[in-house]
Amino acid sequence: MSNAAVGVGGVKSFRGEGRPRARWAWAGLGAVVVGLAVALGWWHFAGRDFPGRSAVPSPAAKAGSSVEPIAVQVVSLSPGGIRRTSAQVGSVRPFQEADLFAKVSGYLAKLHVDYGDRVKAGQVLAEIDDPEDVEEAKKTAADVAQAEAAVVQAQALVDSARADRAASATAVEQSEAEVERYESMRSYHEKKFARYRDLVARQAIPQQIADEEEEGYESAMASETASRKAVLNAKAQLEAAAARVKKAEADVVAARAAVDVARARHAKAQVFVAYMKISSPYDGVVTRRNFFPGAFIRSAAEGGTVPLLTIARIDKVRVMTHIPDRDVPYADVGDEADVTLDALPGRVFKGAVSRFADSEDPTSRTMYTEIDLPNPGAELRPGMYGVATVVLDQSRKASTLPASALAGESRGGKGDVFVVKDGVARKTRVDIGADDGLRIEILSGLEPEEQVVLDVGAVADGTPVRPAPQEVHAQAAVKSPRHE
Structure with missing residues (x-):
């Protein structure tokens, strides 16, 4: 009994101690569930403000968040769009520039300009003394006068030959008239002689009278023959006169050609005289002067290599630059260009691409390009350098x-x-x-x-x-x- 009681009591004692432990287990599980629910709620509302998440602000944030913007x-x-540009070093050059050489050799007699002088087109800048050319011009002028006089003489010969031709033509007419007269006389004496022969045959007249008439008849025949030869001679004279006319007219043509030759030589001589004065080809400025008055100037044709003067036109200038290979396909005439110069800081000169070589230099792989800029105040001086920025492309x-x-x-x-x-x-x-x-x-x-x-x-x-x-x-x- 006691064992059973103990056993039963032991069992009771076991159940009594197990029930509190089960209650504690259930309580712990509930606490875990509540904690998870709180964590999920916090993640749902607060986790949206994490960087990188695209969530709509919470109602609480909308109602009055304390986050300062x-x-x-x-x-x-x-x-x-973005402009595609090419900025390259550029240099200012005159729009036009000319080295003025002497065409004739001689001493520099007069020099009217010097460095920096402004000149006009056609203005005489220098004069060279060359007496030989002056004398040659005088001689050729005399040759022209002589040739013109020869034309007058040749024309007079033409007139004379034409008069001779006219006289010969008249002589032919007169000779032909004489032939007709002598033909008439010969016919008359022929008929008269025939009658006298008939009378002699009938012994009506003596033979002596017939013989006399025969002599008249033969004389008439001789005169007729002579007149016909005179006609031939007159016609020959006419042909000779006509030939002389043609020759005289040809002489006139030759004389006039000689005048043209003489005038051409005189004009050439005058050109050389004109070469003694050196003029400006256009409006510009003197940028180089290499000789002073009294110096001997050798013409370019005789080996002269140093120009007497250099004239530059600078009312408009060219900015020379080189566009690199990568930008060449985008370059076009008319592209806008901005030029800045080191000598004129803060200034931007607007222009456009005026021309380019349309071919790249095989050494530098660049294309020669020019930008024209107006220069009315002459503030852009040849030799200045800076940067030329060409706008190659721009999306609108x-x-x-x-x-x-x-x-x-x-x-x-x-x-x-x-x-x-x-x-x-x-x-x-x-x-x-x-x-x-x-x-x-x-x-x-x-x-x-x-x-x-x-x-x-x-x-x-x-x-x-x-x-x-x-x-x-x-x-x-x-x-x-x-x-x-």
Whole structure:
């Protein structure tokens, strides 16, 4: 009994001690469930403010969050795409320049200009003394006068030959008239002699009378023959006279040709006399003077290699530069160009590409290019150098942002920026075009009036922000070269 009681009591004692332990186990499990529920609730409401998560602010935040908005620099789209430019060293050269050489050799008699003198087109700048050419001009002038006199003489011979021809023609007519007269006389004596012979045959008259008439008949025949020969002689004289006319006319042509030759020689001599005066080819300035009066000037034709003067036209100048190979395909005549010169700091001279070689130098792989600039005040002087920036291409359809506005790196023509919307920064995907390191082209994804955050390192998606004052933005933009 005692064992049983003990056993039963032992069993009771066991159950009495196990029930409190089960209650504690159930209580621990409930505490764990409550803790998990609290953790899930906190994660649901507070975890949305973690950087990088795109969740809508909680009602509590909307009702009155204590987070102070961050002041950020903002910028809007700038119309116009990125300009592709080529900035190269350029030098100013005269629009036109001429080295003036002497065409004739001689002593420099007069020099009317010196360095820096402004000259006009056609103005006499220097005179050379060359007596030989002066005398040659006088001689050729006399030759012209002599040749012209020979023409007058030849013309007179033509007139004389024509008169002789006319006289010969008259003589032919007279000879032919004499032939007719002698033919008539011969016919008369022939008939008369025939009658006398008939009378002699009938013994009506003596033979002596017939013989006398026969003599008259033969004399008439002889006269007729002589007149016919006179006609032939007159015609020969006429032909000779005509030939003399032709010769005289040819002599006139030759004499006139001789006049032309003489005049040509005189004109040539006068040209050499004119070469003794050296004139300016255009309006310009004297940029070089190599001789003084009294110096012997050797003509270029005789081996002279040093110009007497150099004239430069500078009312308009050429800026000479070289466009590198990578930019050559984009270069066109008419491209805008800005020229800055070291001698004139702070000045920008606007121009355009006027011409280029259309071929690259195989050594430097650059293309020779010229930019014309007006120079009415002559402040651009040949020899000045600086930088010529040629605008090769510029998109008018795209807009740009500073490159610092891009959040992260762009891939495949896509990128992200932060746009201020309802007081918070929102990451926005945009299409990107060209990027020159300073600005990027925005092809789509933004509206012109939208404000884009520049301080991308200070915000995340959903960060409360407010635009900084404009003057602060301007000062920050000046400090950062990436905002230019």
